[in-house]
Amino acid sequence: MRDDTTPTHCPYCALQCGMNLRRVPAGAAGTGRGAVPVEVVERTDFPVNRGALCGKGRTAPELLSSRVRLTGPLIRSHATGRLAPATWEEALRATAEGLARSRTDHGPDAVGVFGGGGLTNEKAYTLGKFARVVLGTSQIDYNGRFCMSSAAAAHNRAFGLDRGLPFPLEDIPRTGCVVLVGSNLAETMPPALRYLTELRENGGRLIVVDPRRTRTAEQADLHLAPRPGTDLALALGMLHLAVAEGRTDEEFIASRTSGWPEARAAAMAHWPEWVERITGVGVPRLREAVAMFCDAPTGMVLTARGPEQQSKGTDTVGAWINLCLATGRAGRPLSGYGCLTGQGNGQGGREHGQKADQLPGYRSLEDPAARAHVARVWGVAPDSLPGPGRSAYELLDALGGPVRSLLLMGSNPVVSAPRAAHVEERLRSLDFLAVADVVLSETAALADVVLPVTQWAEETGTTTSLEGRVLLRRRALTAPPGVRSDLEVLHGLAELLGHEKGFPTDPEEVFEELRRATAGGPADYSGITYRRIAEEGGVFWPCPEPVGDAARREAGGAVHPGTPRLFLDGFATPDGRARFVPVAHRPAAEEPDAEYPVLLTTGRVVAQYQSGAQTRRVAELNKAAPGPFVEMHPRLAEALRVAEGETVAVVSRRGRAEGPARVTAAIRADTVFMPFHWPGSGRANTVTNPALDPTSRMPEFKVCAVRVEAVREERPDGGTPPG
Numbered sequence: 072m073r074d075d076t077t078p079t080h081c082p083y084c085a086l087q088c089g090m091n092l093r094r095v096p097a098g099a100a101g102t103g104r105g106a107v108p109v110e111v112v113e114r115t116d117f118p119v120n121r122g123a124l125c126g127k128g129r130t131a132p133e134l135l136s137s138r139v140r141l142t143g144p145l146i147r148s149h150a151t152g153r154l155a156p157a158t159w160e161e162a163l164r165a166t167a168e169g170l171a172r173s174r175t176d177h178g179p180d181a182v183g184v185f186g187g188g189g190l191t192n193e194k195a196y197t198l199g200k201f202a203r204v205v206l207g208t209s210q211i212d213y214n215g216r217f218c219m220s221s222a223a224a225a226h227n228r229a230f231g232l233d234r235g236l237p238f239p240l241e242d243i244p245r246t247g248c249v250v251l252v253g254s255n256l257a258e259t260m261p262p263a264l265r266y267l268t269e270l271r272e273n274g275g276r277l278i279v280v281d282p283r284r285t286r287t288a289e290q291a292d293l294h295l296a297p298r299p300g301t302d303l304a305l306a307l308g309m310l311h312l313a314v315a316e317g318r319t320d321e322e323f324i325a326s327r328t329s330g331w332p333e334a335r336a337a338a339m340a341h342w343p344e345w346v347e348r349i350t351g352v353g354v355p356r357l358r359e360a361v362a363m364f365c366d367a368p369t370g371m372v373l374t375a376r377g378p379e380q381q382s383k384g385t386d387t388v389g390a391w392i393n394l395c396l397a398t399g400r401a402g403r404p405l406s407g408y409g410c411l412t413g414q415g416n417g418q419g420g421r422e423h424g425q426k427a428d429q430l431p432g433y434r435s436l437e438d439p440a441a442r443a444h445v446a447r448v449w450g451v452a453p454d455s456l457p458g459p460g461r462s463a464y465e466l467l468d469a470l471g472g473p474v475r476s477l478l479l480m481g482s483n484p485v486v487s488a489p490r491a492a493h494v495e496e497r498l499r500s501l502d503f504l505a506v507a508d509v510v511l512s513e514t515a516a517l518a519d520v521v522l523p524v525t526q527w528a529e530e531t532g533t534t535t536s537l538e539g540r541v542l543l544r545r546r547a548l549t550a551p552p553g554v555r556s557d558l559e560v561l562h563g564l565a566e567l568l569g570h571e572k573g574f575p576t577d578p579e580e581v582f583e584e585l586r587r588a589t590a591g592g593p594a595d596y597s598g599i600t601y602r603r604i605a606e607e608g609g610v611f612w613p614c615p616e617p618v619g620d621a622a623r624r625e626a627g628g629a630v631h632p633g634t635p636r637l638f639l640d641g642f643a644t645p646d647g648r649a650r651f652v653p654v655a656h657r658p659a660a661e662e663p664d665a666e667y668p669v670l671l672t673t674g675r676v677v678a679q680y681q682s683g684a685q686t687r688r689v690a691e692l693n694k695a696a697p698g699p700f701v702e703m704h705p706r707l708a709e710a711l712r713v714a715e716g717e718t719v720a721v722v723s724r725r726g727r728a729e730g731p732a733r734v735t736a737a738i739r740a741d742t743v744f745m746p747f748h749w750p751g752s753g754r755a756n757t758v759t760n761p762a763l764d765p766t767s768r769m770p771e772f773k774v775c776a777v778r779v780e781a782v783r784e785e786r787p788d789g790g791t792p793p794g
């Protein structure tokens with residue numbers, strides 16, 4: 072490795088593609104702001120992407136030197152109401168005072184903290200510790216609640232442990248059949264598409280379940296296009312047929328599971344003909360899918376946001392898990408259920424304590440033993456740790472009410488939260504808002520204090536990929552002088568709030584503490600060190616370090632190898648058996664009616680990332696995906712007398728969003744699709760429904776009832792142009 076080259080990982084999605092960053096010699100790319108200081112060079116030794124990157128990863132360095140990047144703190148001036156430059160001392164002091172004032176006036180739970188699944192493990196851990204130890208608040212949650220919380224809840228319920236994928240991606244091409252439910256991998260994790268291509272080259276079959284014929288669905292042997300919000304019925308229908316056709320694995324059910332009689336009865340109550348009526352997927356197609364899945368010797372079901380972001384997401388994932396368990400496709404080599412986690416540290420971000428109900432190591436905040444363990448590591452009394460707080464949407468909804476001030480790090484809810492106009496209004500009603508970000512996001516623009524932070528390539532830290540593989544991102548260049556790392560921000564605030572110790576700024580020092588905090592917990596990182604990750608290219612958790620192993624490790628001896636594959640010897644439940652959960656279909660929180668006759672579903676496009684805060688500022692990506700659109704079927708377009716490219720409004724009970732019509736037969740005629748990456752008049756989340764799943768508290772991003780209207784431009788003569 073040349074010494075101007077640093078092996079690291081992409082700042083964006085959970086695939087965490089490996090890349091090398093090479094410093095560009097001064098002068099070679101121009102000078103000053105705007106000159107990109109590093110270039111991405113192929114890194115072929117990381118097995119997950121073997122050098123391949125999508126456009127977002129390839130262009131990620133652009134934001135490092137971008138003119139729109141924040142380079143100094145900002146404080147809102149009382150006189151002008153505008154954000155104005157300030158020193159770090161002023162900004163940290165104003166933040167500490169803003170948070171402390173709410174605490175003094177209204178109690179510790181009047182202070183909220185909102186984190187992000189893009190934060191490294193070290194940051195997520197420190198943010199959770201900061202909330203509980205320094206602020207003493209229970210009111211902390213994060214955007215991962217909007218992401219994979221339903222799959223996480225279902226995982227815990229069935230398997231006793233939540234790791235998105237219980238096997239590495241490299242197993243996918245060797246299984247017999249993959250059912251991919253509501254994932255548009257070809258656009259959301261392009262380098263991973265190769266695993267599906269290889270699966271089919273090896274003779275394996277691919278079933279894709281998506282209301283749209285996406286670029287991913289085009290790869291499938293069988294594409295099922297259910298009505299949005301009906302995956303639960305679909306999975307139950309498949310299980311019903313598997314039972315009726317004698318395709319269940321009774322030996323596996325008897326030896327490895329519990330609860331089958333109830334789950335079986337629940338599935339048998341869902342007749343295939345009824346499922347056809349609910350989902351729009353015909354019985355013959357359903358039968359074909361069951362045969363394809365069960366005839367293969369091994370099989371996997373993988374879900375992503377499609378079935379999960381529903382007000383019944385937990386039960387829906389549970390239904391797919393039941394299908395896996397009943398057919399013996401779990402806890403065996405090359406078989407199982409997995410969730411494709413989304414954000415860069417979507418997995419690690421949910422393990423180390425920025426979630427409302429959780430302590431590091433995936434420990435429960437309500438478990439006295441877990442509280443005692445973590446309190447010991449933190450040097451505080453177990454009783455001083457607050458209990459569980461509100462979930463993400465509930466927390467945002469409580470802003471300006473019981474929660475008076477907020478520290479936000481790593482999320483842009485003005486664009487990404489459901490019922491976003493309401494959330495924006497809640498944020499505006501706060502007594503005090505501080506936002507740490509790398510750019511002036513739509514949410515940062517509302518803040519009283521903006522804290523500019525370092526970016527991925529300027530700092531070191533670990534992430535845990537969708538495979539459960541703990542990876543090391545390394546610092547490749549020095550940050551501009553005006554910015555500080557998130558860890559430095561939290562250290563500075565802790566100090567001002569009376570905690571001089573316990574909040575180190577060195578990521579490795581934080582990780583060493585995290586190892587101890589997670590020791591013995593479900594997500595045990597105690598055997599993982601920076602050095603091991605660097606040498607081994609990543610380590611899968613759980614990776615405990617039993618007594619004596621530290622010395623062995625120091626001496627170069629054999630230690631716990633990490634756990635690429637889970638559940639092969641038993642599930643993580645007390646009796647080692649996977650638990651069936653009986654589930655029944657229920658409608659979406661909002662079904663179409665005469666006033667709102669169409670279904671809206673939302674999601675992503677390949678060139679933009681999430682709220683777009685970062686990718687909308689990269690020229691190449693912005694050119695590829697310049698703005699919102701409304702995908703609709705030609706029949707719907709005809710009924711509305713709308714042509715390709717004409718502006719339409721999508722209106723729900725919560726508000727309206729506009730965009731040009733994109734007319735395509737690749738979507739169901741009863742459904743329109745909008746990507747959610749943009750603010751303003753095209754903000755899809757103005758329209759979405761914050762109905763929550765009762766278990767995971769996941770909002771129903773994937774289905775709500777809308778009316779679609781043509782927006783005719785007024786003509787001088789008062790008429791409208793022909794439609």
Ligand SMILES: Nc1nc2c(c(=O)[nH]1)N[C@H]1C(S)=C(S)[C@@H](COP(=O)(O)OP(=O)(O)OC[C@H]3O[C@@H](n4cnc5c(=O)[nH]c(N)nc54)[C@H](O)[C@@H]3O)O[C@H]1N2
Nearest residue numbers: 253254255259299300375376377413414674675677680681
């Ligand atoms: N380009 C890009 N890549 C990303 C991201 C990004 O913003 N942009 N974000 C990252 C993150 S955080 C995440 S969580 C992942 C998300 O990755 P995905 O889950 O693949 O992304 P989505 O586009 O939200 O949803 C996937 C599919 O669900 C379908 N769908 C909609 N409603 C339903 C339904 O009711 N049932 C079923 N079965 N399917 C439905 C949509 O048509 C869509 O094609 O992507 C990650 N990668």
Ligand SMILES: Nc1nc2c(c(=O)[nH]1)N[C@H]1C(S)=C(S)[C@@H](COP(=O)(O)OP(=O)(O)OC[C@H]3O[C@@H](n4cnc5c(=O)[nH]c(N)nc54)[C@H](O)[C@@H]3O)O[C@H]1N2
Nearest residue numbers: 214217218481482483487507508512673681682684747772
């Ligand atoms: N309608 C609809 N809405 C959705 C979804 C959907 O499918 N449909 N998907 C949901 C999902 S799955 C997700 S994950 C959310 C994501 O939505 P958001 O939480 O808004 O995610 P990002 O846009 O990634 O926001 C991250 C912010 O943090 C900043 N940032 C990046 N790295 C760092 C860092 O290290 N430190 C700090 N301090 N800041 C940083 C970025 O610049 C950006 O402003 O959106 C959800 N919203």
Ligand code: SF4
Nearest residue numbers: 081083084088125128
């Ligand atoms: S697929 Fe994800 S991790 Fe890989 S380059 Fe693209 S955004 Fe980055």
Ligand SMILES: [Mo]
Nearest residue numbers: 217218413414
């Ligand atoms: Mo996500």
